[in-house]
Amino acid sequence: MSDTTMTQSRPSLWVRWTSKSPIVVTFFALVLGLLFGAIIIITTNPAVLDAWRALFHSWGAPGHALKVTFDNVGAAYRTMFTGSVINPSSLAHSLTTGRGWSNTLTPLSETLTYATPLLIASIGVGIAFQTGIFNIGANGQAVLGGIAGAVVGSMLHMPTVLHLPLTLIAGIAGGMIAGSVPGLLKAFTGAHEVIVTIMWNYVMYAFLLFVVLSTPFQQPGQQNDISRTMDKSAQLAPLFGTSSGLRVNYGIFVATAVVAFAWWFLERSSLGFDFRITGANPSAAKASGINSRAVLVLVFLVSGGLAGLAGIVQAASTTHFIDGGFLIGNAGIGFTAITVALLGRNKPFGIVWASLLFAALGVGGRAMQASTGIPLDLAAVIQSAIVLFVATPVLVKEIFRLRAAPTSALQLAAKGWGS
Amino acid sequence: MRLELRGITKRFGTFTANDQISITVEPGEIHCLLGENGAGKSTLMNVLFGLLHPDEGEILIDGVVTKFTDSGDAVRRGIGMVHQHFMLVPVFSVAENVVLGFEPTKSLNRVDYKKATEDIRRISKEFDLEVDPDAIVENLPVGLQQRVEILKALSHDAELLILDEPTAVLTPQEIDALMAIMRSLADAGKSILFITHKLKEVKAVANVITIIRQGRVVGTAQPSDSESKLASLMVGREVDLTVEKSAFSPGAEVFEIRDLVVRDDRGLVAVNGVSLDVRAGEIVALAGVQGNGQTELVEAIAGMRRVESGSITLNGRDITNASPRAVLDSGLGHIPEDRQRDGLVMSMSVADNLVLNTPRRAPFARRGSRNLGAVNQNAERLIKDFDIRTNSPQELVSSLSGGNQQKVIVARELSRPLEFLMASQPTRGLDVGSIEYVHRQMVDHRNAGNAALIVSSELDEVFALGDRIAVMYAGKISGIVDPTSSREAIGLLMTGTTDADQ
Numbered sequence: 001m002s003d004t005t006m007t008q009s010r011p012s013l014w015v016r017w018t019s020k021s022p023i024v025v026t027f028f029a030l031v032l033g034l035l036f037g038a039i040i041i042i043t044t045n046p047a048v049l050d051a052w053r054a055l056f057h058s059w060g061a062p063g064h065a066l067k068v069t070f071d072n073v074g075a076a077y078r079t080m081f082t083g084s085v086i087n088p089s090s091l092a093h094s095l096t097t098g099r100g101w102s103n104t105l106t107p108l109s110e111t112l113t114y115a116t117p118l119l120i121a122s123i124g125v126g127i128a129f130q131t132g133i134f135n136i137g138a139n140g141q142a143v144l145g146g147i148a149g150a151v152v153g154s155m156l157h158m159p160t161v162l163h164l165p166l167t168l169i170a171g172i173a174g175g176m177i178a179g180s181v182p183g184l185l186k187a188f189t190g191a192h193e194v195i196v197t198i199m200w201n202y203v204m205y206a207f208l209l210f211v212v213l214s215t216p217f218q219q220p221g222q223q224n225d226i227s228r229t230m231d232k233s234a235q236l237a238p239l240f241g242t243s244s245g246l247r248v249n250y251g252i253f254v255a256t257a258v259v260a261f262a263w264w265f266l267e268r269s270s271l272g273f274d275f276r277i278t279g280a281n282p283s284a285a286k287a288s289g290i291n292s293r294a295v296l297v298l299v300f301l302v303s304g305g306l307a308g309l310a311g312i313v314q315a316a317s318t319t320h321f322i323d324g325g326f327l328i329g330n331a332g333i334g335f336t337a338i339t340v341a342l343l344g345r346n347k348p349f350g351i352v353w354a355s356l357l358f359a360a361l362g363v364g365g366r367a368m369q370a371s372t373g374i375p376l377d378l379a380a381v382i383q384s385a386i387v388l389f390v391a392t393p394v395l396v397k398e399i400f401r402l403r404a405a406p407t408s409a410l411q412l413a414a415k416g417w418g419s
Numbered sequence: 420m421r422l423e424l425r426g427i428t429k430r431f432g433t434f435t436a437n438d439q440i441s442i443t444v445e446p447g448e449i450h451c452l453l454g455e456n457g458a459g460k461s462t463l464m465n466v467l468f469g470l471l472h473p474d475e476g477e478i479l480i481d482g483v484v485t486k487f488t489d490s491g492d493a494v495r496r497g498i499g500m501v502h503q504h505f506m507l508v509p510v511f512s513v514a515e516n517v518v519l520g521f522e523p524t525k526s527l528n529r530v531d532y533k534k535a536t537e538d539i540r541r542i543s544k545e546f547d548l549e550v551d552p553d554a555i556v557e558n559l560p561v562g563l564q565q566r567v568e569i570l571k572a573l574s575h576d577a578e579l580l581i582l583d584e585p586t587a588v589l590t591p592q593e594i595d596a597l598m599a600i601m602r603s604l605a606d607a608g609k610s611i612l613f614i615t616h617k618l619k620e621v622k623a624v625a626n627v628i629t630i631i632r633q634g635r636v637v638g639t640a641q642p643s644d645s646e647s648k649l650a651s652l653m654v655g656r657e658v659d660l661t662v663e664k665s666a667f668s669p670g671a672e673v674f675e676i677r678d679l680v681v682r683d684d685r686g687l688v689a690v691n692g693v694s695l696d697v698r699a700g701e702i703v704a705l706a707g708v709q710g711n712g713q714t715e716l717v718e719a720i721a722g723m724r725r726v727e728s729g730s731i732t733l734n735g736r737d738i739t740n741a742s743p744r745a746v747l748d749s750g751l752g753h754i755p756e757d758r759q760r761d762g763l764v765m766s767m768s769v770a771d772n773l774v775l776n777t778p779r780r781a782p783f784a785r786r787g788s789r790n791l792g793a794v795n796q797n798a799e800r801l802i803k804d805f806d807i808r809t810n811s812p813q814e815l816v817s818s819l820s821g822g823n824q825q826k827v828i829v830a831r832e833l834s835r836p837l838e839f840l841m842a843s844q845p846t847r848g849l850d851v852g853s854i855e856y857v858h859r860q861m862v863d864h865r866n867a868g869n870a871a872l873i874v875s876s877e878l879d880e881v882f883a884l885g886d887r888i889a890v891m892y893a894g895k896i897s898g899i900v901d902p903t904s905s906r907e908a909i910g911l912l913m914t915g916t917t918d919a920d921q
Contacts, residue, residue, distance in 0.1 A: 268791070270784045277775065280764045286723055287753065287761040288776035289744030 025393050026343065028400050030357075033386035038073045040381055041374060048072050076374050083367020084111045084360035102245045107363065109248040115359035116251040117142075117314040121337035122355050123262045124175075124306030126346035130266060131299040132279035137197025138307040139334025140204035141178040143327050145308020146315045147211055148174030150227055150322045153234030153312075155217070163233040168254065168312055175308015176301045178204060183300025187293040193300075201334075209324050225324030236317040251317040258306065262348040265302075275299055307334055330380075339387045358383055420480060420497055420578035420610050421446055422467075427476035429462055436462040438634040439476070444579065449601055449611045451625035453618075455653055455850035456821060459634040460614045464581050467612075468500050469493035499572025503584045505564050509557035513550050514539055517571045542573050547603055561708070562593030569600065579610040586620055590708050591878065591910035598624045616653070616851075618646045619879075654851045662858045665866045667886050670699030673870035674839045679729035681712075681719040689715035691894035692729070697839070697870045702861065704885025704902075705874040708913050712894040713874045714756060717843045721753045722746040734838055747776050750838030754828050754845050756874070762828045763816050770798035770812035773831050797834075805830035806856070822853025829860055840864060840871040846880060858883060878906060 042048050051068035055061075082088070084107050094104040121138050128135035135141075149171030156163070182196040211217050212225045219226045236251045238244060265272040278285040278295045286292055310333060315322050327333060340358050344350030365379025389396050422444040429437040436459045444450040454460045465471040467478065469487030477484050480496060487493045490500075507516050518535040525531045539552040550559075550566050559567070565585060572580055582601070586594045601611055601624055615621060621628055621642065628640040630652045638652050651657050674697040681690035689712040697703045707713055718724035720731055722743040731739045738746050747753070755761035763772050774783050774794050782793040798812035807826045809819055816824060825845070832840065842861065846854040861884055865871055875881050881888055882902055889899045890912035898912040 264788075268789050270779050270787050270789055273771070273778050273789060277764050277767070280766045281760070283757075283760045284762060284764050284775065286743060287721065287755055289742070289747045291742065291744065 025396050026345070026390055028396050029386050029389035032389045032396065032399065033382050034077070036385040037378055037382040038077075040378060041073050041076055042069055045072050045374060072372070072374075075372050076368050076378070079368045079371045080361070080364035080379070082364075083107050083371075084362075084364030105246055107367070109246040110363045111356065111360045112252060113247045113249065113318065113359075114363055115355045116249070116255045116317065117310040118333050118336060118340060118359055119255045119352060119355040120258050120313060121307050121310035121333050122340035122344065122351045123258050123348060124303040124310070125334075125337045126341035126344060126348070126351050127262060127266065127275065127306070128299055128303040129341055129346045130279045131275040131295065132282065133296070133299050133303070134194050135179070135182075135197060135300070135303045135307075136194055136338065137179065137182055137200050137334075138303070138310075138337050139327055139332045140197065140201035141175040141304040141307035142311030142314070142334045143201075143204040143208050144178040144311070145171040145173075145175035145305075146311035146322050146326055147208060148177075148308070149234075149312025150230060150315050151211075151217060153230035153316060154228035154321070157231055158233065160233040163231060164236070164316075167230070167234040167316060168309060171308045171312025172305040173308065175304040175306065175311065177304075178308065179300040179304015180297065183297045183304075186300075187296040205328065208322070208326060212322060212324055212326075219321065227321045227323065230316060230320045234316060235320055236313060247318065249317040251313045254309070254313055258309070259348045259352060266348065271298065307337070310334070310337070336383075339383065343387055343390055420444075421482065422498075422579050422610060422612075423479040423482075424463075424467065425477050425479065427463065427466055427473045427478075429459075429466055429471060429473050436634050437466065437473070440631065440634075440636055441476075442629055442636070444610045444612055446578075446610055447605050447608050449605050449613055449624055449626045451621045451628045452612060452614045452631065453616065453621055453628055453640075453649065453653055454631040455616055455852075456848055457850065458631050458653075460631060461583065462634075463631070464500070464583055464612075464614060467493070468498060468581065494575050494577070497576060497578035498581065499569075499575060499577025499579065500581045501565065501568045501572060501583065501585055503587065505568055507556050507564060507567060509555075511556060512552065513554050513556060513559075513567050513570075514552040516556055516567055517552075517574050519571075521575065538574060539570060542570055546573060546600070546607060548573075548600060560593075561588045561710075562590070562596060565589070565593075565597065566600070577609070579612065580604065581612045581614070583614045584616075585613075586615065586617060588709055588876075590913045591906055592914060594620065618649050621649065622646065650851055656852075662855075662862045662883050664862050664886075667701070669701040669886070670868065672696050672698050673734055674872065675730075675732045676720070677730045677732075679716065679719065679731065680727040681715045681724055682727055683712075683715050688727075689894055690719065693891070693894070693896055694729075695872075695889055695896065697872050699870050700865060700868045701886045702865045702871045702873055702884050704881040704888045705872060705891055706878065706881040706885075706888055706909060706913065707876060707891035709876045711891050713843070713876075713891055716891070717753075717756065717841060717874055720746070720841060721751070721755075750836060752832035752835070752837040752840040754825075754832055754840070754842035756843035756847070758825055758828055763824060765815070765817035767816060768798075768813045769802070769807065769809050769816050769819070769827060770794050772816045772827050773798050773801055773812075773834075775831065777835055801830040801834055804834075805860075822849045822856070825849055825853060825857060829857060833860060833864060837864075837869065840869060841874075842871065843874040844876065845873065846875075846877070854880075878909065881909070882906075 048069050051065040055065040086104065086108060090100065090104045094100045121142055125135050125138050149167045152170035153163070153167040156166070178200065181200055182193045185191040185196050186193045209225060212227045217227050219228055236249045238247060238249050240246050266276065274285070274290045274295055277288065278290060278292060282292065311327065314327070314333065325331070336358060340354045341351055344352070344354035361379045361383055365376045368374055368378070369376045424440060424442045427437050427440045428435065440463055442450070452460055452463070462471065466473050469490045469492050478487070479485065485496060487496070508519065511519070514532060514535045517539055523531040523534045523538070536552045543549055548566050548570055550563055550570060556564060556567060569580070585597060589597065598620070601613065605611055613624065625642045628642065628649070629636055630638050630640060630649070632653060632655055640649055640652060676693060676695050679690055679693045680688060683689035691712070693716060695703065705713060715724055719726050722741050722745065726740050729739070730737060733749055733751060736749060738749055741749070759765060764775065771794070774797060778784060778789065782790055783797070784790055795812050801807065802809060802812060805826050807830060808823050816827060819827070845861065846857050849857065861871060861873065873884050885902050887899055888902055888904070888909065890897050890909055892913060892915040897915055900908065900912070
């Protein structure tokens, strides 16, 4: 059918160039997200609005209004970049004088610090998505992982070689326990994982408040909802020592190991193959003899375990304690992980890039707020807009005329809702 | 109505589904459009019915160039379509279904059911299409449901009826009745465009036959032409419609089911006390109209559906209610009815699909880690042995044609050590060439002394393959006959008339 009778009408160069890789749609979604953010800045920034108001009220020079607009949008995105990746002038200074490296590397260090636990949690969510499971409970699982790890890290005392691995394992175990509940309920009663995990998150938050206020675990001498501090031997130490001021830490090795594991698991392991068959076609999975109940429970153990690991990596690398606000609200990496996994197409290496991007937007957003006064929420708006555009590939294709580009891999997400 | 299609061309991207197709249907003519699946028949009908817009060419009705903006437009111009899958609301009455979307109304926009019922009585009488207007559609047999579809088209004053593969779900008797209806409609001056890939039906009813292949009209034929001539025009080469079997010499009993009872998804008894046995070197063909419990029976045997009572034994081992994995491991090969749903993972490669139910078996995996080299080698060997047309083992199975997808399943099942092969509708939706190939594989498997159960609602297939033919009706085996029996006899069994009734 494909060769003989087809009359080839040659597609345009643009279509051919852009139809090569599915990453193209994601890239253009990013561009659209940034454009969308620019529109938000223009329509909300007082300086920009004033300039335009002046133009219409007193017939000022239109050039001025445009200049203010470009200056403001430019400043916002410039500070976002310099605050999350590198500041060129600071780099030049360090290179010429050999000093101030700590300052120069801080943005990158911060981005990596934020990206580390996010990456781990996102891998967990991505594996669940590939199995057709929508794990909205990653945050609750991360919370329980953080609690379990922090308990082991602060209440047991032993040398680093034992203490750190044990702390991380406790985090994984905590996440697995939290994940096993929706997994077992879905496998044996058919309860929908989205509903169960959303509700289960609240149980985890309540449990968190309970443990940080209970005497054995509470910081001695404190009445507030704050835990004991983890031992040095249980912390993920900064890579360049505490004195460097750079927070980037040994957690990135944990994250690297997780990425390697996830790649092997999905691409090479027999169990991962079962997971992917189940995600891509549950009926065929059943017909080919895969035990779907076992897969359902196991995927929640794997996904929950990784979320739990993310939780304890977060606690062990930055604060070294947990409090009542641990992973709540903006800090809810388990929720961000869902969007990161989608952006990364649920593939380990895709998720690496997506989590770095999201961490950079978050870190850069803070720098932007500090220096330009544009609220940090803009970063969240851009993040959301990017994901929205990735989730509507038809729209992106229409805007950029990418008719032939392969469609994004978000069907798995949709399946999570349907099953 | 005189319908003329002139140079219709429809492209999807770089693929040309219809290439310069020209057809004329005269008033009172039954015009058959014969072609394999994927030849472009359905695309052409969708163009004609206003669902797709042609890139080139024009449609003329009674000599006037006409453009349809949508299907409603086509209906207003007197074109009626009877879809392959009925577009009826099961819980509505016949009358409600017929007037749906074009309801006659009384004052205050109330639906005038009385008028609707009367209209249907009138049309029924005029064209000899007897249906009770007050019957609920879901309670009607499939043949009558189809009649409702035809009534619906006629009630909109259709002058040209398009029947898209109308016989796929009918019993032989219902097919005969449909043919009679088609003839009487044609006698009344209606034009009929009849789309099918079944040669017998074409020969029985057509006035004119147009054959399309790969989007083009490749020729016209007379109803008096031989089946093999029609088939070779359709496929583009000589086709052998009969499968040669070695002499029938059944061996020991391999597979046995006793008094099997299975419920369907709604909890109703779908398989009601079925007993059947299959011997080595024998193909038992299970015939029957779709929906008489065959699907549930097959799922129960494969371990995918719970057996309520009764037993299934394979070479003396009890596999009743065993898990699908245990059933597969016991040496049962399964070619499922819905290959895209149960047999393949469309988003995975040919190589992965070829080990779909043996991923952990040596050499494909060791200690939980897959050996992709072995998986690939296996794929390369099977692609060659089973003539699977694919660019590479890594190609996604979704990009293969239906016939080659089925070959992937056949290759996967026949390449592992089997004690018993169960195939459900193994050639549904396949083109003649692929049917020929799949049949060859099944018969070779049997000639080598293996046992097989083939479930099919295609009588041609049942006769071509079966050494014994079991007929299923309403969850029971209504009879087991020789392949030398007449079609009529099996047709009667398919409607539940057992020997005792005759």
